[in-house]
Amino acid sequence: MQFLAIVGRVTLAAFAALGRLAIxxxxxxxxxxxxxxxVQNIVQQMLSIGYFSLPxxxxxxxxxxxxxxxxxxxxxxxxxxxxxxxxxxxxxxxxELGPVLGGLMVAGRVSSAMAxxxxxxxxxxxxxxxxTLSTDPFKYLVVPRLIAGVVTLPMLVIVAxxxxxxxxxxxxxxxxxFNPGNYLQTTMDYLExxxxxxxxxxxxxxxxxIALMGSYHGYHSSGxxxxxxxxTTDAVVSAFILILFANLVITIVVFRS
Amino acid sequence: xxxxxxxALKGLAKRFGQKVVLxxxxxxxxxxxxxxxxxxxxxGKSVLLKCIIxxxxxxxxxxxxxxxxxxxxxxxxxxxxxxxxxxxxxxxALFDSLPVWENVAFGLLRAQRMKKRAAREIAIEKLxxxxxxxxxxELYPAELSGGMKKRVGLAxxxxxxxxxxxFDEPTTGLDPIMSDVINNLIVECVRDLGATTITITxxxxxxxxxxxxxxxxxxxxxxxxxxxxxxxxxxxxxxxxFIHGRAEGPIKMAVRAG
Numbered sequence: 001m002q003f004l005a006i007v008g009r010v011t012l013a014a015f016a017a018l019g020r021l022a023i024x025x026x027x028x029x030x031x032x033x034x035x036x037x038x039v040q041n042i043v044q045q046m047l048s049i050g051y052f053s054l055p056x057x058x059x060x061x062x063x064x065x066x067x068x069x070x071x072x073x074x075x076x077x078x079x080x081x082x083x084x085x086x087x088x089x090x091x092x093x094x095x096e097l098g099p100v101l102g103g104l105m106v107a108g109r110v111s112s113a114m115a116x117x118x119x120x121x122x123x124x125x126x127x128x129x130x131x132t133l134s135t136d137p138f139k140y141l142v143v144p145r146l147i148a149g150v151v152t153l154p155m156l157v158i159v160a161x162x163x164x165x166x167x168x169x170x171x172x173x174x175x176x177x178f179n180p181g182n183y184l185q186t187t188m189d190y191l192e193x194x195x196x197x198x199x200x201x202x203x204x205x206x207x208x209x210i211a212l213m214g215s216y217h218g219y220h221s222s223g224x225x226x227x228x229x230x231x232t233t234d235a236v237v238s239a240f241i242l243i244l245f246a247n248l249v250i251t252i253v254v255f256r257s
Numbered sequence: 258x259x260x261x262x263x264x265a266l267k268g269l270a271k272r273f274g275q276k277v278v279l280x281x282x283x284x285x286x287x288x289x290x291x292x293x294x295x296x297x298x299x300x301g302k303s304v305l306l307k308c309i310i311x312x313x314x315x316x317x318x319x320x321x322x323x324x325x326x327x328x329x330x331x332x333x334x335x336x337x338x339x340x341x342x343x344x345x346x347x348x349x350a351l352f353d354s355l356p357v358w359e360n361v362a363f364g365l366l367r368a369q370r371m372k373k374r375a376a377r378e379i380a381i382e383k384l385x386x387x388x389x390x391x392x393x394x395e396l397y398p399a400e401l402s403g404g405m406k407k408r409v410g411l412a413x414x415x416x417x418x419x420x421x422x423x424f425d426e427p428t429t430g431l432d433p434i435m436s437d438v439i440n441n442l443i444v445e446c447v448r449d450l451g452a453t454t455i456t457i458t459x460x461x462x463x464x465x466x467x468x469x470x471x472x473x474x475x476x477x478x479x480x481x482x483x484x485x486x487x488x489x490x491x492x493x494x495x496x497x498x499f500i501h502g503r504a505e506g507p508i509k510m511a512v513r514a515g
Contacts, residue, residue, distance in 0.1 A: 120353075
């Protein structure tokens with residue numbers, strides 16, 4: 001009986017958390033549809049999500065693309081198929097690695113910062129103060145972050161894709177002896193519109209997840225510094241898992257055949 | 258029949274999980290009255306304020322502001338209602354990311370959509386009202402001392418000239434002199450604005466200075482309510498123990514929370 005009680009309690013808690021998250025997301029989306037939209041806040045959030053993430057996302061893409069080219073070269077040379085390097089690099093980067101690694105890096109940087117900021121505002125009663133000053137905390141805090149996340153991540157991922165392919169190009173032409181012109185030609189030949197579209201859709205979804213997890217965990221944090229610390233961790237971990245899961249779902253839907 | 262009370266509570270109840278915090282609070286505050294609610298730590302004083310202002314949703318009971326029941330209000334009515342309120346939070350709850358003047362002018366800029374220049378002028382005027390000069394306006398909350406934060410919080414609470422102001426432990430954490438400064442500011446601001454106020458505190462010096470009437474909250478109920486002059490002869494052992502700060506008496510302090 002003890003066992004059943006534990007299973008029941010865990011299940012109930014999981015559904016309660018899921019329900020709370022759904023209500024939170026629904027409320028945020030409801031505000032998204034209703035003006036006024038806080039442009040100044042959105043721009044500020046876009047800067048902190050997008051612009052300041054460029055170095056870390058760029059470096060991640062560069063190193064990953066380079067390592068990828070090296071690995072594919074080694075693997076494909078066993079089948080005398082070295083010419084596939086450019087094709088595999090561009091497909092792997094644009095379809096999967098650009099958005100996923102970009103999303104994870106930004107999640108680590110931004111979800112945690114959002115959760116810490118909003119969480120601190122919660123435990124120091126700043127969110128209550130917003131309400132008493134007739135300002136809806138969803139409109140002021142959550143909606144600008146969600147919009148900024150959805151708009152900014154695709155831009156970041158475009159940059160990540162380009163730098164990632166460039167990383168592969170560097171290794172292929174500098175150390176593996178590929179002809180630069182041929183390499184780029186193959187890259188362009190294998191890059192399809194669907195790949196780019198799926199990449200951007202993934203990025204927008206990941207941006208939403210990052211901002212939602214950061215805001216949600218911050219908003220519902222409690223219990224002082226420890227609570228804010230926990231909210232930060234939860235935001236990053238849940239954003240990671242949701243990003244990887246959403247990626248799987250989108251990949252299956254888009255590339256089913 | 259006289260005009261309806263500015264704030265009237267009836268059977269207000271609030272619990273968190275198993276823990277009952279408010280257990281049927283009845284209270285009336287007349288227009289222009291300054292009520293101080295005293296009570297030990299953790300007796301639900303803050304919860305009471307948050308239920309009245311609408312930050313928390315009570316499980317049962319009525320909250321009437323100007324005779325209007327708040328629980329059945331639409332979102333728009335609720336918003337109009339909120340414009341009547343100002344609140345000074347315990348830790349001042351200033352927005353860290355904004356300079357002092359934008360904190361003070363926050364409600365004017367956001368809710369009333371006032372132009373920046375005009376809002377700034379009002380902010381500086383309110384700051385001088387609480388004894389802070391214009392140089393403070395450009396500072397950020399992290400650069401202020403505890404007493405200054407409270408003053409800025411007070412300036413923010415009165416910036417929109419609300420009809421009702423709540424003070425959540427205004428003197429907690431301040432030295433006795435700064436406490437007196439804050440008490441005086443509260444008395445002056447309230448007199449000048451003609452506002453109705455509820456202050457919660459466990460500082461009896463502050464209570465005697467600010468209050469017209471005092472109510473004592475214990476075990477989720479109001480156990481005593483009367484003019485401040487009467488508190489020394491309340492005949493209520495709970496009140497006596499509290500105002501004289503004795504460890505022995507009918508109030509048993511729970512050592513552990515919860």
